Amino acid sequence: MRAIVIEDDRHINEQIVGRLKQEGFAVDSADNGSDGLFLIQEYPADVAIVDLGLPQMSGLEVIRKVRADGSKLPILILTARGNWQDKVEGLDAGADDYLVKPFHQEEMMARIRVLIRRAAGWSDASLSCGPIRLDPSSQRVSLNGVEVELTAYEYKVIEYLMMHAGEVVSKSVLTEHLYDEDGDRDSNVIEVFIRRLRQKLDPANDLNPIETLRGRGYRFTLPPARAAS
């Protein structure tokens, strides 16, 4: 998962970025509105955390511009004032949820996970596709109820694929969602991760959860057991 953090206070910015990285996110951050807007427009992300009181361009403006571009990127706004006028205006401008400063980082992570799940069309806290079950908050994956040991990168790959079950995900998109802007981008590594995931999630080789589409990318094939809503 890739997150963009736009927050002008250096300490809070560092804290949020640190926590997100700790949770396995690839994070880009900006300390002003216009740089932040540039990041959102240029890099595909799964969630953006935007402070409302930003220099150069206010958080509200950033959100309005992002929505005007037609982007459905989930956006969490941070507000220091905490008054309802800000919250309602932020949500009205296109944000998806809000957090009032100061906030618990646990709470922030919970909100972010909900937003990402919601954007992928999931309404349950954990994702289930056939016998495979993924719990984003504990970052655990199980097969027929038995936990599967995964490395951090393997988890990131399967999480992204399951979030976008049924869709074709190219190797470059996967790479972008796994690594920071300045991270090591070797797309051959992706193939290694996929091969290992197939071994771990489909030991009997009868499930075939990840399909390779030559020259186009990968697709998670198992139909998601979505909630009734």
Added chain:
Amino acid sequence: MRSIKSRLLLTSLLVLVVFMLLTAFVLEQAVEKRMLKAEEDKLGALMYSILAAVDRDATGLSITVSDARLFEHALFDPNSSLRALLYSERGEIWRSISTSNSYPRPPNLADEELRFSQLKHEDAHWFQLAFSIRWPNVHERLDRYHLVLWKNAREYSDQLKRFRQTLWVWLSVTIGLLMLLMWLVMSWGLRPLRAIGDEVKAIENGHKDSFDADYPGEIKPLTQNLNRLLQRERHQMQRYRHALDDLAHSLKTPLAVLRGLTEKSAWQDEDLKTLIEQNERMNQIVSYQLKKAATVGGELMARPVNLSALLTKTVNALRKVYQHRGLHIDLDAGDDLQLRMDESDLLEVLGNLIDNACKYGSRQVRIRLMSGEGQINMVIEDDGDGLTASQVNSILTRGLRFDQSREGQGIGLAVVKEIVDAYEIDLTFERSSRLGGLQVMLGFSNV
């Protein structure tokens, strides 16, 4: 006497009436005098025409009036108003044909004296002209005679009455016309004052921001100063709010940093707990006091806000936030209901109350907005089992205690309470009979 216009109209009516009464009195006196003089002159002329018909009688010892030499027709007609009598010192010696009844003999006059008088006789009003003459008899002695003319004053009275009637009709018409003119003049002269009243109303209703510049010189300083006052009040309110926002931002950002630090685990458990608790407490105090201070309350000439639109906006925002919980918010926001209230204050009330309902409701929240009898009522119901009505009421009556509240609970309600008190809005909590959870009722009278 509330209006300046009615005061001015009443005083001018008084002045006009007094003036007209004096005029009428003077005019009537003059005309009456003139008419009396005319009657006297007429009788005088008749007197001389009768004198011309006086001659010695057949005996030569006395005189009489020769009817043949009288030309006044009325003297021969008993129905006419004229009577003529001639007296010698011994008694009546002649009377005109028109004279049938008896008439009192006038007092003796000096020689050649002509006396005009008015008197009552047989329930009628008469003019009398008496003349004393001396006439020589055959013995060349001068005997004294009195010639008396009576004229019934009926005609004169009628004429005077007619004159009076005409006079009063015209005076009334004149007063009416003058009052109408005064009314027109005052309406025109006082129009700027009424325009100010209308403008104040328009500013109150939010149709206008300030007074127009186009007023007469006497009033312009007033409207200009009022404009300045309005502008200053708005500016000051804005500056105040900005200052509070800056303060909120500059206090809460360091608090957020501190809280972030507490979530790193390098601290001793006990210290960490204290740190977190104190941090939370500071945060709550800052939140509550800043929100309390930012409450505008019944602002002078607050502009109306569209309650229906703001409610819809708030509910749409919260639908987004609670979407993942499958919560259904049923909203009837009425039709463009307007409220005289600061937008930020109103949003604070709506946001806190509806957010509470969403937070504690399990599947359903129901919001209704109704208007009637100069009041707008709002009902927010949920089906949750969070705070009960009695718990909420006790929080509100007891007031907020920071050391007892946890996790922002109650702060929202305390802020709502501050605002609701400032605007004198009715706020009551009950158990919802429809959904089973909490039911909040708001009665806005600042419509």
